[in-house]
Amino acid sequence: MTTDKFYDYIICGGGTSGCVLAGRLAENLNVQILLIEAGPDSADLENVHMVGGWSNNFDSETDWNIETEPQAGADNRQIKCSRGRFLGGSSGVNGTLCIRGIKQDFDDWQLDGWSGDDMWRCMNKSETIHGKSWFTPSVKDHGYDGPLHVEPHDLAPISESVKESMIEQGLPLHEDMFATGETSTGCGHVLRTVYQGTRSTAADFVTKEYRRNNITIRTDATVDRVVLSEELGGLRATGVEMVTKSGEKVIARARKEVIVSAGAYGSPAILLRSGIGPKDELEKVGVTPKVHLPGVGKNLLDHPVCWFFYEVNKPGLTNDHLIHHDNGYASAYQLYKEKKTGILSTFPFGIFAYTRLDEQLKGHHLWDKAPRWEGRDPMGLTLSQPNVEFFNTELYGGPKQWIDFPSDNRYVVGMCTVLFSARSRGSVTLRSRDPMENPAVDHAYLSDPLDLLVLTQGCQTINNIMMTGKATKDIIKGSWPLQRYHHTYTSQEEWVPYVKETVTTCYHPGGTCKMGHITDPMAVLDERMRVRGVKGLRVVDVSVMPELNNAHTQSPAYGIGERAAEIIKEDAKRTYKL
Template sequence: MTQQQQYHYIIVGAGSAGCVLANRLSEDPNNSVLLLETGGSDKSIFIQMPTALSIPMNTKKYAWQFETEAETGLDNRKMHCPRGKVLGGSSSINGMVYVRGHAMDFDEWANHGAAGWDYQHCLPYFKKAETWAFDGDDYRGKQGELAVNNGNEMKNPLYRAFIEAGKDAGYLETQDYNGAQQEGFGPMHMTIKNGVRWSTSNSYLRPAMKRANLTVITHALVNKVLIEDKQAKGVEYQRKGKTVSVFATKEVVLSAGSVGSPHILQLSGIGDKNVLENAGVEVKHHLPGVGQNLQDHLEFYFQFKCKQPISLNGKLDPLSKLGIGTRWILNKSGLGATNHFESCGFIRSKANLAFPDLQYHFLPAAMRYDGKEAFAGHGFQVHIGHNKPKSRGAVTLVSADPKVAPKIQFNYLTEQEDIEGFRACVRLTREIINQPAMDEYRGEEIQPGLAVQTDEEIDTFVREFVESAYHPSCSCKMGTDDMAVVNPETKVIGIDGLRVVDSSIFPTIPNGNLNAPTIMVAEKAADFILGKTPLAAANVDVRLGTDWQIKQREQMPKRVVN
């Protein structure tokens, strides 16, 4: 049985971008908007309570549990690649870390053909999206939907000790890495409001769902975009055993993420003709860049025992967890109201780089990403990764059946520059943690362990233990070259009435977590879709670390335990 309905706009995917678009496009009561989401409700306590972040990410009900192909650069391991499948999408399963990226990331986008996406043109949309909890300036917003703060404001002394260790090692301090100066060590920001995960579902979608002109349909698996004569007419989806066709009089917008959006394009007959034909899909439009240029961040945990009983390892027993959960349920406060990543750092892996390419998340516990303790006793860890990889992969359609997952291949660590970046991660982190500020806390190095010293030993360790930071992106890149999928106004090249708006359109991956820039992209794209004049470009300075500061740090005596 086939049903048919008509809307002005159809948005596919209620994630970090889709919820923003649903809100902005439905602000005009004359616009009828349909939002389709494969997942369901996000009201679970495990989604809303920040400290429970590891649970929804590893739950099939709330996340696509994708797996990569064997990665040759990682000893042929198949890597976990979860993507949000719930209202709020990945903003409902992520770590709630708010990082815009470095200003030069967006200048890099413009240099790759995404005109109008340089930092000065993106900053107004970052500001539009957020309400910053502290004193504002020319870099921060105060009236946006997205609440941004610093969790419990670093009450554990280990957070401050990590920042001081960075300073001891000769690095800069930054009070606001999302402001004038990303580089350095400082407090980390998160999307939490009144102790609750502030996903795009909570911040953008729920207020908009009160509008009569917005329809939200969950548990809807999109089969394809309906294409006629190079024009997107609507979407076909399946729900409760029925196939439904819905039509858009203005535009269809794919916001299904860096796996979902290229997959749906390919299912719709848009992509490389050889890929489509091999999967048994009729070619509607040959667009070879669809699914290509896939990028991600990798990271590993640098773990140490803690000499003082102040780490979160003392709170991982069932009774402590019950107390944390009870306090959160009663008044949304305490250890349940933070993601625990409350201090961080952004540094350069080598002196001749224009801006940072390494990122630290500091955690006052030594534990695994599934929430289980790494060892008996107290400890702490830093998540460290090389954030500007050269390796590129692809999302590739393998079947015309939308229920069959695409092939995902990142080609992690297949470029020598990426391998060298992780060598720097090991050596520079040891130097930082072995500074005087950590002396009263730092115990034995657990991982990688002091036996890991040479390039070969580091490479072996990284191949075995590195994990995805869950930042897939760039698989429908924005630009004007032969491999671009969307133009700088987010329109799919060669198809009328169709856009892609999510992290898949990034030309290159930013130096940081992806939720903030994805929301910014959706805010900016909404103005394009509605035909509004874009917000005026900012005119602000961006502070970069100077060569003198880098050379000074390199000349400091090293304090590393061998």
């Protein structure tokens, strides 16, 4: 066992929130910070910086390679839950989408300092927006001097057609609706974490012009556990034990705090290996319980998603020819290498929309008989919050299991339905105390019948828009690939088998170390992100979210990192008189 030097703050995880937190804490040049990342440095990982190479990071050492337990609600399939395993984490493999949600999503947490306005201010702080002549942003809902560079996406012709059908069918255009947090029904453009053809990631907070000498970045080191020491009045986090790529065990010591930022799967696993969690679960895998916190690893949340594809009868509407036809990929790669432009410099998602489904679901016995709070629907949402999100692909593509590429000069558009406010709750548990073994992840997708109802209704709704909208109905040739589930289905019930067979993850896990009030026995953290029962220990990533935002989690992950830095600096002034 090797002992490293002392640091003021040790951050366990160099993903989105961890890099933001490290960068912001390092603004105080009097503190020393250790940032530990299990994977490699991302500086030379081409498929991180080249947006179109995103999926090449999966199923390799740059992916945590997590698979769920068999999911009863998804035909007993195991679903791949890829996460970025390198400096920058999943900000380097995601869809680059900046979709914040509705301010009410964060107000619903009912935690001091975590309102919608608080989160908007923090998300703005991370960002620098770059405009385009055709896009009119909401000026007050963006940042202009943060390390994260974002810009709008130029739509392919197929996306313009989808947009027209959405507008015609009752989803009006609000150009920047995914930044304002005010619109539950409509379509709009989504800013992307891309600038000048290159992905912008959380690693930018601690590298390039933001590299500071008071941050030590240790890559290829997996955190095993937090070192807990007895002190007067209870336990304190005093360090971290990690395992290097060569197998060496190293202990680093913390003068002030240890912050766990390993994500919705990794953060609870680190706490559990440290003896913090449900007592009976810890004893089963041979970990000595030190703090009984039954909520660690529980409340696992995600946004289930369903994809389906249509063949298009006109060439040039989608971008398939730029990748799938002839030597398309080779030409696209050469263009990217030479000019940082072309199809590989962006992410092939098009127009996005939110909608509520009250009218479509009215009359269904599950929906009508489900309990609800006053002013809320059965999913717990107000009328200001969407039930589902829709978006289209601009060529054939999606999860890696989709392999029916239209290489024979055919053209395909995909539609996606994302379920918000899923009622199903999953868990993360240890298989063993070995830090190199992934935890057991059970998302329990569609285990609640209301989740299946709303998701299938969403699929039917966007299919109806595509098949009846004037801009799209005449360009759809048929489903892709040919299968027994297809675009001619007209009832919600007909979509059920298809959804159960194909539902997958939207890569938005959260909630497994949730913040909450002292009266909540399942809350792992207080509203200042402190682990209950341990001094000097916090969790900072999307695992702290009591409920997911009705959107994507990239922007909130940046906001959580920013808000945590503010809180830690405030607490340090009181405690250490800095």
